[in-house]
Amino acid sequence: MTFTIKQIMLREIRMKLREPFQISSGATSTRRILLLQLEGVDGCKVWSECVAGETPNYSPDTIATSWTAIKEWIAPKVLGKEFLGPSSVSEALDTDIRGHKMAKAAVEMGAWALEAEREGVSLSKLLGGTRDKIGTGISLGIQKDPATLVEKAGEALSEGYRKIKLKIKPGADLEYVAAVREALGDKAPLMVDANNAYTVADFDHLLSLDDFGLVMIEQPLAWDDVVKHAELEKLLKTPICLDESITGVDKAEDMLQLESGKIINIKPGRVGGFTESKAIHDLCDREGIPVWCGGMLESGVGRAYNVALASLPNFKIPGDISPSARYWEHDIVTPEWTMDASGMVTVPQETHGIGVDVNVDRVDNLTVRSDILAAE
Ligand code: OSB
Ligand code: MG
Numbered sequence: 001m002t003f004t005i006k007q008i009m010l011r012e013i014r015m016k017l018r019e020p021f022q023i024s025s026g027a028t029s030t031r032r033i034l035l036l037q038l039e040g041v042d043g044c045k046v047w048s049e050c051v052a053g054e055t056p057n058y059s060p061d062t063i064a065t066s067w068t069a070i071k072e073w074i075a076p077k078v079l080g081k082e083f084l085g086p087s088s089v090s091e092a093l094d095t096d097i098r099g100h101k102m103a104k105a106a107v108e109m110g111a112w113a114l115e116a117e118r119e120g121v122s123l124s125k126l127l128g129g130t131r132d133k134i135g136t137g138i139s140l141g142i143q144k145d146p147a148t149l150v151e152k153a154g155e156a157l158s159e160g161y162r163k164i165k166l167k168i169k170p171g172a173d174l175e176y177v178a179a180v181r182e183a184l185g186d187k188a189p190l191m192v193d194a195n196n197a198y199t200v201a202d203f204d205h206l207l208s209l210d211d212f213g214l215v216m217i218e219q220p221l222a223w224d225d226v227v228k229h230a231e232l233e234k235l236l237k238t239p240i241c242l243d244e245s246i247t248g249v250d251k252a253e254d255m256l257q258l259e260s261g262k263i264i265n266i267k268p269g270r271v272g273g274f275t276e277s278k279a280i281h282d283l284c285d286r287e288g289i290p291v292w293c294g295g296m297l298e299s300g301v302g303r304a305y306n307v308a309l310a311s312l313p314n315f316k317i318p319g320d321i322s323p324s325a326r327y328w329e330h331d332i333v334t335p336e337w338t339m340d341a342s343g344m345v346t347v348p349q350e351t352h353g354i355g356v357d358v359n360v361d362r363v364d365n366l367t368v369r370s371d372i373l374a375a376e
Contacts, residue, residue: 002082003118005111008075008373009037010067013299013366017327021297022141024169024197025057031297031327032063035363036070038110044117047358048110049302051269052102058195058244058296059102059223059270066103071373073097074107080375086111090275101247101272108273109305117353123304124347124355127274129311133344135318137163138326139193139295142172146179153180153190160343162318163189163215163292169197174208181212189318193218196244200228209238215317216241216263226251229260241265243294248272249279256287263317265294268309269302277309285314293319300324300333304354307337311347321345332362 013033020029034050050070052061077092089111093104116126124131138161143149149166156164164184166177177192184190191214198206198220206220216239221228223244233240239262246252246264248271255261264284268277284291293310296302303321310319323339324331331337333356339345348355 002084003114004041004080004082005038005078005114006041006080006375007039008070008079008107010070010371010373011035011037011363011367012063012067012369013332013363014368015299015328015332015366017297018329020141023058023167023193024142024195026055027141028053028297033299034063034066034106035299035301036106036110038107038114040114040118042118044114046110046113046117046353047301048106048113048305049298050102050106051267051296051298051302053296061100061102066100066106069097069100069103070107071371074100074103075373078107079373083111086115087275090273094272102269105269105271105273108275109268112274113353120352122347122349122351122355123308123353124311124349127278127308127312129308129347130313131311131347132349133346134307134310134315134321135162136321136323136339136343136345137161137165137318138322139165139320140167142167142169143176146176149176150179150183153184157184157188160339160341161322162343163191165191165193165218165320168192168194170202177209177212177214186213189215191216191218191241193243194220196221196223200231203232203235206232207235210236214238218265219243219245226254226258226260230258233259233261239263243267244270246271246280248276249283252280252283256289262289264289264291266291266309267294267296268305269296274309278312281312281314290314290316292317293321295320295322297327299328300331300337300356301354301358303337304333304356307345307347308354318343330362332359332366333357334359
């Protein structure tokens with residue numbers, strides 16, 4: 001059996017975060033979100049989310065470039081074409097289109113959801129997920145002073161989060177991390193994420209982070225580097241986790257060969273979708289490298305895809321998959337994503353597809369731009 005995508009609707013919505021989120025390279029207060037609705041020839045419709053940000057401070061991909069890429073190059077490669085399954089969509093999108101991974105991922109992951117609907121299974125099941133619940137962490141943005149961060153980290157620990165990630169940058173690092181470690185005690189599962197804020201000139205400074213018993217240090221050096229991270233990994237006791245640098249299974253292979261990191265944060269948007277995410281997951285599983293699912297401040301739609309992915313067996317570390325209320329006053333899905341007191345999120349297994357319903361009226365109200373792309 002084959003499947004065909006008849007139409008893709010694009011929507012840009014704007015959602016205000018409950019509090020601004022600051023990383024070393026910029027802050028976000030209102031999330032501009034690109035949603036897609038894919039429609040199969042059988043009339044089945046699914047929603048997906050492109051996780052690109054407003055500016056290219058995390059990845060080269062942005063809302064604006066992804067919109068263009070989908071409209072000009074990606075949709076024409078898939079609309080009206082017959083595919084054997086979602087992996088063949090991935091293959092088609094990787095042919096003669098360089099980059100634009102977040103744009104490709106939004107369409108490719110939508111194709112997985114269409115396939116799950118067609119087969120009448122949950123997205124988790126279709127992907128090969130084995131978990132009914134996934135462990136959840138929180139990513140705390142850079143705060144105005146260490147005391148504020150200590151307060152937020154303390155709240156997170158008492159809410160049950162299983163991993164607490166502190167964003168750092170030069171000038172907001174050692175003092176902040178020391179204060180949190182002191183307040184939360186030796187056992188608290190703490191890590192840091194620098195989003196590329198350091199260089200080889202900072203190696204001595206970064207080695208001081210070894211004093212804090214962190215479970216990992218995420219992406220301290222350049223966004224596209226795997227060579228200098230290998231130099232740093234040799235010196236650091238704390239494991240390095242790569243995020244930005246791992247844009248595909250090829251880069252995961254480079255990481256393994258060069259020993260640039262011991263853990264990978266997989267974000268399906270960053271690597272071009274689920275087919276590539278699964279390839280990285282499987283490679284890491286064979287090589288004894290644990291992975292976890294990162295986040296991009298997604299709405300409840302993108303979160304559904306992350307939850308499904310994180311149900312795969314080698315997602316052994318809690319992901320940045322916080323409940324809806326961490327981000328939004330009201331999410332755009334029913335039910336909203338929740339976390340239990342032990343920091344677990346339930347993977348929807350009883351329903352078909354992504355496992356949540358999109359509140360279309362609310363999406364309509366939040367829409368600032370839309371387009372419909374159809375097969376010619
Ligand atoms: O580096 O993991 C990151 C958000 C935007 C861009 C980059 C990152 C993040 C996060 C947020 O850490 C994680 C979340 O969605 O809760
Ligand atoms: Mg990161």
